Amino acid sequence: MRILIADDEGLSRQLLERTLERAGYEVMAVENGRLAVEQLNRPDGPRLALLDWVMPELDGPGVCRAVRRQQEQREYSYVYIVLLISKESKEDIVTGLESGADDYLTKPFDVDELKARLRTGERILHLEGRLVEAREMMRFKATHDALTSIWNRGVIVDLLGRELARSQRESGCTIVLLTSIISSPSMTPTVISSAMKS
Amino acid sequence: MDKAHSVSQASRINLPELLSRVDNDRELLLDLLTLFKEEFPRLLETLHDAVAVQDMKQTAMVSHTLKGMLLNMAIPRAAEAVALLERLAQEETKTSVPKAFAAFEMEVQGLLPEMETCMGEVSR
Numbered sequence: 001m002r003i004l005i006a007d008d009e010g011l012s013r014q015l016l017e018r019t020l021e022r023a024g025y026e027v028m029a030v031e032n033g034r035l036a037v038e039q040l041n042r043p044d045g046p047r048l049a050l051l052d053w054v055m056p057e058l059d060g061p062g063v064c065r066a067v068r069r070q071q072e073q074r075e076y077s078y079v080y081i082v083l084l085i086s087k088e089s090k091e092d093i094v095t096g097l098e099s100g101a102d103d104y105l106t107k108p109f110d111v112d113e114l115k116a117r118l119r120t121g122e123r124i125l126h127l128e129g130r131l132v133e134a135r136e137m138m139r140f141k142a143t144h145d146a147l148t149s150i151w152n153r154g155v156i157v158d159l160l161g162r163e164l165a166r167s168q169r170e171s172g173c174t175i176v177l178l179t180s181i182i183s184s185p186s187m188t189p190t191v192i193s194s195a196m197k198s
Numbered sequence: 199m200d201k202a203h204s205v206s207q208a209s210r211i212n213l214p215e216l217l218s219r220v221d222n223d224r225e226l227l228l229d230l231l232t233l234f235k236e237e238f239p240r241l242l243e244t245l246h247d248a249v250a251v252q253d254m255k256q257t258a259m260v261s262h263t264l265k266g267m268l269l270n271m272a273i274p275r276a277a278e279a280v281a282l283l284e285r286l287a288q289e290e291t292k293t294s295v296p297k298a299f300a301a302f303e304m305e306v307q308g309l310l311p312e313m314e315t316c317m318g319e320v321s322r
Contacts, residue, residue, distance in 0.1 A: 009267060011230055011234055011237065015219075015220070018226045022223070054262050107270075108266075
């Protein structure tokens with residue numbers, strides 16, 4: 001599994017990098033919060049992150065907030081974030097968790113504790129993946145005909161309503177082509193397209 | 199015997215703890231010790247300059263970095279000394295900062311040679 005480490009301190013970064021590589025992770029390491037946000041906000045970015053609290057440009061809680069904001073706007077997969085804090089101060093823990101972190105770890109970290117907490121993260125990401133899969137399956141079933149796998153009546157009526165509203169708004173017109181396609185090899189997308197144009 | 203000398207006599211690096219922190223990976227530990235030897239003098243100088251010009255923000259930031267490094271390298275007393283410096287700088291207690299810095303400097307006197315010895319033990 002891929003994991004992002006963000007820590008401005010080289011020694012700590014190297015220690016984390018090597019420890020996690022040995023634990024079987026594919027590690028990506030960056031040295032400030034801005035670079036962490038860039039990586040985590042990519043659609044194909046790592047879904048597991050270990051962030052230091054104090055970093056230049058953007059601190060750990062700042063990264064959490066930026067990542068959560070992006071997730072609300074786009075439907076990206078969940079990013080499980082562990083914050084590294086220097087001391088177990090209640091205020092820091094509350095602030096960190098409220099910024100969107102899922103867990104925290106006190107520095108200097110214990111290797112076994114680090115691995116255990118990341119395994120928890122992996123389990124949650126795995127569950128989230130299964131939930132998304134189930135949701136997508138339900139969404140498909142709710143919008144497609146079970147026999148033909150094409151859009152069902154509800155979706156077609158909904159789309160038609162939206163198209164009609166749009167053409168009214170833009171003072172255009174909407175053409176509805178009602179046809180019956182029964183295993184016709186001649187009904188290629190090109191044929192349909194030219195029929196619509198005409 | 200002066201205080202600085204007595205401090206340098208005591209072992210400040212907790213080698214067993216350090217080894218457990220790297221899962222007994224001696225090669226990694228040697229890399230970290232080398233990195234520490236390179237980074238530490240540079241950061242100490244930056245901290246010295248920040249304290250000299252009473253730049254509390256920079257003092258707090260460099261102290262924080264040093265604290266992390268020292269804790270990672272299992273050097274608790276020096277980490278405590280620099281943590282105090284960080285706190286004083288955050289609170290902008292300008293009058294107490296030079297004294298805390300002097301205490302920290304004394305604590306880390308002779309640390310690099312001790313690290314050399316430690317490297318020798320690790321590479322054995």
